[in-house]
Amino acid sequence: MAVDPLIELRGVNKYYGELHVLRDIDLTVGRGEVVVVIGPSGSGKSTLCRTINRLETVESGTITLDGRPLPQEGRALARLRAEVGMVFQSFNLFAHKTVLQNVSLAQVKVRGRGKDDADRRSRELLDRVGLLAHAGKYPAQLSGGQQQRVAIARALAMEPKAMLFDEPTSALDPEMINEVLEVMRGLAREGMTMVVVTHEMGFARASANRVVFMADGRIVEDRDPEGFFTNPGSDRAKDFLSKILKH
Ligand SMILES: Nc1ncnc2c1ncn2[C@@H]1O[C@H](COP(=O)(O)OP(=O)(O)O)[C@@H](O)[C@H]1O
Ligand SMILES: [Mg+2]
DSSP states (O other): OOOOEEEEEEEEEEEETTEEEEEEEEEEEETTOEEEEEOOTTSSHHHHHHHHTTSSOOSEEEEEETTEEOOOSHHHHHHHHHHEEEEOSSOOOOTTSOHHHHHHHHHHHTSOOOHHHHHHHHHHHHHHTTOGGGTTSOGGGSOHHHHHHHHHHHHHTTOOSEEEEESTTTTSOHHHHHHHHHHHHHHHHTTOEEEEEOOOHHHHHHHOSEEEEEETTEEEEEEOHHHHHHSOSSHHHHHHHHHHHHO
């Protein structure tokens, strides 16, 4: 496949003090591609996501979005955060704002939309994630799966070029996982560029173009999902898969 790169990392290294947490990371995410990142706890998956929207700085290497280096600060950085939507394990909604206000807020503050315009768009997105009927509620009145869908709608409201998901279903009760994955599968089908840290193998198999396996801060494998799951090339991946498939 000819890749039209949207996100590119070249020779990226990051340290936390003495800890070399990202080691010589080279990763290209093409426009419209879905890349699932898996690996043991502490292997650097969250840090990788956080460097892509510059919640973390790196010591060396380059990261580009749509051909441009990530901005360092100021307005350009705020715009970057809008262009690369991020969804975390914890939903991070504003507790004292309604669902509608949560989705509209940054549209007004960062994108400069008028309130009515923002609310109209928020309602469309809430409808799309199946939560229009809950627009006037507060986050605490929703289930975890519903809150996570609000968080996704909020990120989409910024019209991002790409979406990063860091274990979006890990904090959810089992019966709520699928409603969140269904929204993500829909985004993938529509051609959203996505980097997804998850251990949901069903999602990886059905929706990912590639699986990136990380261990100890390195990318150990970067390949098609079916090949990775049926015939992992490294002992680290074999060991990891045998553990997660057992439980
Ligand atoms: N803010 C931080 N300060 C110091 N060490 C950190 C920080 N964040 C993560 N780490 C360490 O970096 C390593 C990678 O963490 P992380 O990217 O969260 O891994 P993963 O998401 O794969 O579990 C771990 O050893 C973790 O303890
Ligand atoms: Mg993590």
